Amino acid sequence: MDKQLYQAVCINGHQKTDKYESTTDPKEFCADCGKKLISTCQSCRTPIKGHLKLEGVYGSFRPTNIPNYCSTCSAPHPWTSFILEQSVELLALDTELSSSQKELIKNALPDLLVDTPATQVAIAKYKLNISNATKVVKDAMYNILIDTVSETAKKLLSN
Numbered sequence: 001m002d003k004q005l006y007q008a009v010c011i012n013g014h015q016k017t018d019k020y021e022s023t024t025d026p027k028e029f030c031a032d033c034g035k036k037l038i039s040t041c042q043s044c045r046t047p048i049k050g051h052l053k054l055e056g057v058y059g060s061f062r063p064t065n066i067p068n069y070c071s072t073c074s075a076p077h078p079w080t081s082f083i084l085e086q087s088v089e090l091l092a093l094d095t096e097l098s099s100s101q102k103e104l105i106k107n108a109l110p111d112l113l114v115d116t117p118a119t120q121v122a123i124a125k126y127k128l129n130i131s132n133a134t135k136v137v138k139d140a141m142y143n144i145l146i147d148t149v150s151e152t153a154k155k156l157l158s159n
């Protein structure tokens with residue numbers, strides 16, 4: 001029989017394994033950052049799918065990507081919320097942007113993380129407004145987002 005395995009990921013988004021066998025959270029901590037490891041959605045407790053072990057197939061596989069959102073209840077996973085919270089916190093520090101510009105950027109963020117029909121517009125909103133931010137905030141935002149945003153957003157943000 002094929003066997004669905006799960007991921008154990010720390011709340012900062014470090015994947016420990018995608019071959020975790022239990023459907024409940026591990027009672028362990030991340031060796032990289034010391035944070036709690038989870039293997040389920042923290043809202044609905046659905047296990048986070050990892051490697052699918054096919055019967056009779058052996059060998060090594062690429063690790064499963066860490067999902068941004070729960071596919072059962074659509075709640076953002078802790079590492080996704082963390083990036084959104086950090087970005088909002090950074091925006092609040094900025095002294096150049098108006099509150100409506102900050103609001104526009106904040107609302108665009110979720111559509112930068114995943115490719116949706118709104119991603120292109122979100123990128124335009126983001127780029128037009130962030131260009132008015134102070135350099136410190138602009139650079140820090142870029143660094144936070146660039147590893148996390150969707151492939152489309154990554155290409156458009158870096159040019």
Ligand SMILES: [Zn+2]
Nearest residue numbers: 010014030033
């Ligand atoms: Zn970690």
Ligand SMILES: [Zn+2]
Nearest residue numbers: 041044070073
């Ligand atoms: Zn969920």
